Structures are given as structure tokens and as C-alpha cells.
Amino acid sequence: MASSSQPRPVAVVIGASRGIGRQVAIDLASEGYRVVVAAKSTSDASKVSPFPPDPNSSESTINTVQREIQEAGKESLAIEVDTRSPESIERLFQKTYDAYKRLDVLIYNSGAIWWAPVDRTPLKRFQLLQSVNMEGLYSAVQTSLPLFEKNGWNGRIIVVSPPIYSRFFKGKTAYAVGKVGMSVLTKGLAVDWKRQGKNNMAITSIWPATAIISAATPDSRLLPDLRKPTIFSDAILEILKSPAQSVSGSLVLDEDFLRERGMQDFSKYSVVPGSSPQRIMPASFPTLAVAEEDDEGLPASSVGEITQRDSRI
Structure with a gap:
């Protein structure tokens, strides 16, 4: 958070109308951020009764x-x-800049869900998933970059997408294509920034280790296995407080990240007091790295030609 002599930072939360996104927006505001709450759903808030409404x-x-x-x-x-x-998306960032003249944090929480095998996923459904998940994120990132540049390349992007591992693909391939693609963008953009010397920029993906209560978990029988969205927002706030290069390109789980930062007791996050929600994610994940990590996979002469061409653009 900025000191009293500096402008307060600005965070754009896309997908902030309910659930996790709402909680993240509220908690960022409590930490001193000026928060742009963005999503499709709108209403006349002055007429909502009782207030506040059910967040899910x-x-x-x-x-x-x-x-x-x-x-x-x-x-x-x-x-x-x-x-x-x-x-x-362009209008969103233009209005943000018109209002605040800066951007410090972008959080992409927007997402479409469809869990079904390939033969039960029509092409139009597949296209919807990609347009909201992967393409929406890519568009938001591309459109935000000029604002981060105006801010001296000091900023953070947080993406709600999973670690990359084989079990995630099972039974929901079309959904996994987009969500894993979002994580690939996290990995790739982090490498780009490192190569470009943008060491104060970081992009991090985060995913829940245990199911979080939301509109997607309406069955009351599930409540003992659910956590409050505050665990997710607490983890995001901890990411934002971490040195950029320590988190850029990381694909983290909320609980695991908080545990690495010293948290031991997670009982306050249980929806049902005293319950022990079951973990839904694996205990560990593949590193994805290979021995030839620094090799571009092209002949040295081709790499040189590409580098020279890029330097002229």
C-alpha cells in the first residue's frame, strides 16, 4: 500500500460482482486500494433490500x-x-485511467465453467469458454500494458487459473484448454518481463486448494467441505506484498501459499465452524521445467535472426 505522501494504488478486479471476486475487491479496498469493480451484472444498488445482499x-x-x-x-x-x-475491455481500462490516472493491480477472476467430455461439449460452448477465459484474459492483459507502462512498469497481475497437471484435464477438456492456457500465459509473460528487465512487474496464477463457497456450490450438504472466500483474498493480498520476482510466473494454491508464509491455523476459513474441509487439489505438482530450459528449441542461427528482427521492430 502507498504511503500518505503517495497516490493510493488502483486495482481493477474483473469478475467482482459476487463470490470470490467480491471478497477480493472488498479486502483490497480495506487495504487502501482504490478498487474498480468490473463485471457484467449491474443493478440499482440503492433499491436492494436487505443490504448487503447474499454475496453468492x-x-x-x-x-x-x-x-x-x-x-x-x-x-x-x-x-x-x-x-x-x-x-x-478497452472501455473499462480507459474509464479506469480517466478516473484515476494509474493502474497498479489487475485481477482477472472472470470465468465460464463447463465440465463435460469432449463429445458432450458443442463447438459453441467451447468457443464461449475460450472467449471468456483465455481470450478475455489475453485481451485484458494486452489492454492493461500501456497503463502499467505509464506507471513505470510497476504493477501486478493476478490470474485465477490452476497449476498445470494431468488430472485437471480429465472429464472437462474444453474447460481445461482455456484455464490451463491462462496459466501458460502467466508462465510466458513472466519470462517476457524478466528478459525485458521489467523486474517490478509480476504475474501470478492462484487456485483454491479446497472448494470455496459460491453460487457454483449451492448444495447445503457440501457446506462442511467448503471454505470462505476470505482465504483466497488473504492469499492474493500476501502475493501483492511479496517481492515481484519471488512470485512472478508462479502457479500457486491459496492454502499452500499462505502456509509457506507462516500460516498454520486455517480453521477461521471453514464455512461450518469446527469442520475440516477436504482438499480437492494434489499435494504436489510437476515443475514443468526441462534440462534444456534455456534452449529456445531452434538452431542458434535462427535464434540470432529472430533476435535481430525483433530488435528492429
């Missing part, structure tokens, strides 16, 4: 989240965005 219901929108933040004495701006539309 359709009554929770970017406007009610903005109102929650403002009533807590913090600063927030609600901007409608459709992540399937590059033009809508």
Missing part, C-alpha cells in the same frame, strides 16, 4: 459491491464489462 446470489452486482466498499468509507468505481468483447 444474483442480487450481488458490481453496484452493490461498490456500495459496500463506499459505505465502509473506502473508494470504489463500478464499471460494466463484457470480457467476450475487446471493445468493452
